[in-house]
Amino acid sequence: MDKVYDKKGLKKKSENLSDWYTNVVLKAELADYAPVRGTMVFRPYGYAIWERVQDVFNKMIKKDGVENAYFPLFIPYSLFKKEKEHIEGFSPELALVTIGGGEELKDPLVVRPTSEMIMYEMYAKWVHSWRDLPLKINQWNNIVRWEKRTYLFLRTLEFLWQEGHCAHSTHKESEEMVLRALDWYRQIYEDYYAIPVILGVKSESEKFAGGAATYSVEALMPDGKALQGGTSHDLGQNFSKVLDIKFQEKSGENKFVWQNSWGLSTRSLGGLFLVHGDDNGLVLPPKVAPIKVAIVPILGKKDNEVLKYCQKVKEALENENSEFPGKVTIFGDLEKSYGFRISETEIKGIPVRVEIGPREVEEKTLTLSFRIPEMTKKLMRLSEVGGKVEGILEEVQRKMFEKAKNFLTENIREAKSYEEFKSIMGSTKGFIKSYWCEGPSCEAKIKEETKATTRLKSLDAKAGEGKCIYCGKPAKFIWYFAQAY
């Protein structure tokens, strides 16, 4: 077992991001490969972060009146194919149950790749009057998409997510909901993951199959590639017309509802690990870290006294009502060497470490060491600890965000010519801001020649008078381009 935390075996993030990532995800015990190709196990340390996201996100949505529910995993194929763009978009990724209870099924069952059809079939049954609106339901569940190339967390055959689905009486109200959900995703990324994101609308070719418009938050990974972090779809009346979801207005008139759906998945955790980690392993922001402080006893002659003091330190550092609910633990397998346990706190990305030996016991002090190099060690008396750690964790969280923010800012470039565009995509990568005519053929050519796709048009984009970076024809808006995960 000792070799699991052998630093020699750890790949360097600076040398090969992809190898480093897989290595760290496995070594920090965030996840493991499962028997079916492309599937993975969320191990307790990784799943605890998702539980934290669930907790935070549930508070946000419940405050807004969104209620949790659960809809079936199986969607009849005959129902799924009712919306044409929807089935076209998802068809290559479907897993189908064809045998149930030993018998071949007449109508195969789609294992949900998203729940619009199954949920809205029910909405059609439940919505009758303006009084039934808005209908705001979210569910936390598992999703299956038959991906060809898979990658732990970032792209797997099965993943976990939340999907919110609302029906409203007006398009305006639905659009407001779309942007509210998008802002919740911004908060998860910026305030919890310490990852700055760009908010905006996707191009026609990149939008959700069956939707009217797709909004997303996009983050930048260390290799200069973008990660689509969460999406919020304005579905217009596309689905309500197909499934006949009508309501009676106060005036008596019958109208189709306006809908939206929005999802954040465990994919986002992949982004979290990629952005902050370093050559020594994972680095977790305090707000989502399952363990916020690891107390590491230095064992020797005075074991009992040291362990007793560790317990006192633990109690002093614990705060039930913390904004940082991660555990304070006397860390690791005490039969392992001191050095091994220290490495383990690093690989697992625990924000704060407190090493306790006979000297600390005698002096009644403790020293906080930090996982990020931007913080210097802090020595304090045990009697003075109360209430101090919260502020320190805030500082760590802020510094992590600032560092990621600087990286993002440095890697948003404006390309003045297509030559420059290609040159950037061939070297540093990152986001490129360019005018684009919004023609799908320019978009396709750029992708073919540079691997960069349109990521989004920023929410605050203003119409200007520019020229398309590819064809040179008049273009109204600046778009963000990047290679993407």
Added chain:
Amino acid sequence: MDKVYDKKGLKKKSENLSDWYTNVVLKAELADYAPVRGTMVFRPYGYAIWERVQDVFNKMIKKDGVENAYFPLFIPYSLFKKEKEHIEGFSPELALVTIGGGEELKDPLVVRPTSEMIMYEMYAKWVHSWRDLPLKINQWNNIVRWEKRTYLFLRTLEFLWQEGHCAHSTHKESEEMVLRALDWYRQIYEDYYAIPVILGVKSESEKFAGGAATYSVEALMPDGKALQGGTSHDLGQNFSKVLDIKFQEKSGENKFVWQNSWGLSTRSLGGLFLVHGDDNGLVLPPKVAPIKVAIVPILGKKDNEVLKYCQKVKEALENENSEFPGKVTIFGDLEKSYGFRISETEIKGIPVRVEIGPREVEEKTLTLSFRIPEMTKKLMRLSEVGGKVEGILEEVQRKMFEKAKNFLTENIREAKSYEEFKSIMGSTKGFIKSYWCEGPSCEAKIKEETKATTRLKSLDAKAGEGKCIYCGKPAKFIWYFAQAY
């Protein structure tokens, strides 16, 4: 919409339990039928109760060091069939994915009907040394079993549950875990659902496919049938031998681990609804009720004053740190009639109702009315409310439990002859305690002739000298028999 809460449409529990049940589940908006036969939607009001169970249960298991994780939905068929009894038991209930991404799969995928095989395949990879034990992991997920006859909550093609899976170095430790989990289920039923249960071990024919022994908690439904409420399996070394899960002892010796698994599902909610409901609808115990107090404004000339006062009452009744975390709401659609809203609080089984009209505003009082007839109305001054409601809710919870306990006690009978046994099963039903020789043929005959199965041998059963109720041969233990859901 008004007809949804039309009492005329409500079936009587006393006349036909099954019709009443389905009717109440639909009308209280706990669940609805979904497009695929045998599947259902957990609507927000029903799902909120499950969220409450999750919350309570997570606290219990985490305190004991069990960690949550997530394992894949899909199990390769080739892996699933490795344990012979396991595949034999589950084979008739499997849903199989045979097509993925448009291609036929060589090895079909089993949609998990339980996760022993997929989890233990990973355990074999993770467990090497005594230091890795015990390994205690739980997951909350969705399960698919191809049931022929389905029933909302109680038996559906897909259901939600938690499944805990532990590996230990000794059988003794594993057995202790089995009983600890069983006691958690007892707590959920007795302390939260207000349903008394009997704890014990199942017969050979009723045990889990592939396990060594199965323990369960059994509850009694109003029609005299038993509901298996939660099961905890001692798996012995059956799975560790098939999947080669070995660990090295301190002594250096290699041994197979001892395992157990235990599950509580959304089926239990069906029991909750069946036990406490009455002719007016659902009756929910305060500890799991999503809404604990419904404030019902009596609207008329003084709407504004009444609504303002309702808000004050709401604030006075709310208690963030309550053992009864259900919401206090100003209830219902205020455009609906007063009578309609009252009926709605009844159908939804809300434990406490507070009707507020101009008189209450003037006198600064409120009256608590209760969903259960065993409580009498309580008039109090608004200024005196603080802290009082917790105790009252405790009283409601206790009275509900006592009533159910009395029903259970009255319906456990000892049959002195097989004639008496048959007569009881043909009339009142309930549990029958009888000596049984533990021979599978007597068990099968009794089932064939009376529809009663062996439910369990009580945990505190003591060996005696009796005669089998069926064959008259010597029998050591008294067993519980009942017809079952």
